Amino acid sequence: MPDASPTRIVADADVLAADVLVGGASRDALDHVRSHSWLTLVASDALLDDAHAVVAALADDDLADAWRDRAADATDRVDHEPGDHPGLASAVHGDAAHLLSFDDALGSVHAGMSVQPHAKLSVRPPDAFARLFDAASLYEAEFDDAYPGPDRDPRA
Amino acid sequence: MSRPLDAATTPATRTLFDPAAEPSCMTWGDLFDAAADVDVTERDVREALREHREDDDA
Numbered sequence: 001m002p003d004a005s006p007t008r009i010v011a012d013a014d015v016l017a018a019d020v021l022v023g024g025a026s027r028d029a030l031d032h033v034r035s036h037s038w039l040t041l042v043a044s045d046a047l048l049d050d051a052h053a054v055v056a057a058l059a060d061d062d063l064a065d066a067w068r069d070r071a072a073d074a075t076d077r078v079d080h081e082p083g084d085h086p087g088l089a090s091a092v093h094g095d096a097a098h099l100l101s102f103d104d105a106l107g108s109v110h111a112g113m114s115v116q117p118h119a120k121l122s123v124r125p126p127d128a129f130a131r132l133f134d135a136a137s138l139y140e141a142e143f144d145d146a147y148p149g150p151d152r153d154p155r156a
Numbered sequence: 157m158s159r160p161l162d163a164a165t166t167p168a169t170r171t172l173f174d175p176a177a178e179p180s181c182m183t184w185g186d187l188f189d190a191a192a193d194v195d196v197t198e199r200d201v202r203e204a205l206r207e208h209r210e211d212d213d214a
Contacts (some may be wrong), residue, residue: 018201020191026198027188034184054204059194066190067182102202155185 003095004120007136008040008076009033012087012101013050015126016043020067021058025127029100032133034074034154038143039135042094043075047086091121099123 011019011030018026033039048071055076056064068131080089088106097120101104106123136147182190 014198014205017205018198020187021194021196021201022198023188023197050205050208053208054201057204057208058196058200059191063190063194065185066182067187068185070184073181102198133197155188156183 004091004095004118006097007038007095007142008042008094009098010042010047010087010091010094010096011126012056012099013047014102015100016047016051016071016075017054017058018126020055020063020065025125025130026100028130029126029133031154032130032135032156035150035152036135036139037152038139039077041076042090042096044078044080044086044090044093046073046080046082047090048075050086065109065149092118096127097122100126100129102126126154 011026015026015029018024019030030041033041048068049118051071052064052068055067076094078090080086080093085106087099087101090096099121101123102125104125106125135150139145139147
């Protein structure tokens with residue numbers, strides 16, 4: 001399995017749904033990803049299904065469907081075993097180094113998972129990620145070049 | 157250097173530069189506007205996800 005990349009990020013379904021329904025730290029965190037074309041949001045169909053269900057339950061089906069279409073377009077899709085935790089499994093199979101979740105117990109070993117979280121996986125709540133993520137340092141470490149600044153409209 | 161986030165990168169004019177990049181669905185801004193009147197908290201979201209995943213596991 002390739003090494004996890006710090007440019008590949010998974011948001012669990014609670015963070016994905018809070019991004020659209022609540023805003024706040026979840027939106028701040030995902031705005032980092034949306035603002036940089038070299039960062040990749042990773043998700044499985046099961047993960048998007050979970051977030052879709054939450055948006056539908058708390059808002060309505062139309063908004064949930066529209067969110068699902070946009071999120072599907074914005075994510076690099078990965079597959080995993082049906083019984084696995086969608087957030088964790090997306091991070092493991094998607095070679096992501098960051099998993100954003102309100103559940104801070106996600107980083108521990110999970111019984112029943114077909115794969116276990118790799119050692120490089122950082123599980124953080126969105127407020128911590130939004131506060132600590134340093135796009136300039138990461139860009140310069142990954143690309144050996146000066147950070148050019150945000151290159152995408154996070155509302156597009 | 158990248159182009160700053162000015163009018164050249166807004167959805168309304170982006171097709172002038174890269175038609176292939178135009179999403180065929182709502183923009184994030186449109187989605188956030190559509191959800192602006194939804195009155196829920198992070199706690200509500202976490203609880204809804206917990207219930208959904210428990211139903212799936214049952």
